[in-house]
Amino acid sequence: MKRLINIMPSPGARWLLGLVPFALIAMVYLGMSNARLAENPDDRLLPAPATMAETFLTLATEENMRTGQITLWADTFASLxxxxxxxxxxxxxGLTMGIANGGLPLVRAKLSPLITVxxxxxxxxxxxxxxxxxxxxEAAKIALIAIGVTPFLIRDLQGHALHLPDEQLIKAQTLGASSWQVLTRVLLPQLTPRLLNATRLALGTAWLFLIAAEAIAAQDGLGYRIFLVRRYLSMxxxxxxxxxxxxxxxxxxxxxxxxxRRAFPWYHAGEGDAS
Known part of the structure; x- marks a missing residue:
């Protein structure tokens, strides 16, 4: 009998299985929305999909009378x-300090406690x-994102640098590499793909800080628009x-x-279905 942990779905099956949770969420929403709208056609908490699609199309195609801009795209470009x-x-x-902290013990001794705090x-x-x-x-919003994300990237890259095999560093120095060459030719190539992965993980946090900053003080942006219309219950x-x-x-x-994956295929070797 084949064990469950050894059953690998085909690419097509993975797509279908991945869509199942979304389909279930959509079905639950439709059921709840229909039930509320049946009791109160003017209910604003769970609008019908057709209503949301119509509103979204309006925001994406019609100019705002006050600003002369198309609301959705103006908000999107501002936030992005x-x-x-x-x-x-x-x-x-993060990359600069991660390499320095991970590769230079004197720098790590000075800055690592500060970064941790x-x-x-x-x-x-x-x-x-x-x-x-x-x-x-704009400076305050950008600074909030940078302050929130940078320490995570530094600590992640520093930790990865410290876990690189010592043999690589020893061999490079045996061949006559200077400290600068070790940092740029041994650490940098191996930490760059790690930076991309760490940035992927940090994107959710970056969006959180962006939306929060726009909600408090902004005149445009996706977060600003959401908090602007919440007072009208415009779901x-x-x-x-x-x-x-x-x-x-x-x-x-x-x-x-x-x-x-394109720039560093060697880094993703053996990942299988990981994305």
Missing amino acids: ERLLIGVAISAVI VSLIPPMAILPILFIAFGTG DVILPYVAWITLLAFLLDQLLAWIS
């Missing part, structure tokens, strides 16, 4: 700009400080926006995964 800048800053700092500070707790220091413009806007954010996050995650 903040997110990508914040994550890019975090990635650069900073990583334990709830970024949302210092959001008022950021608004005081940077104002309510026909909120739910499609949440689904849209989820789709954007998924696409960014898959883009990073694709870049990692």
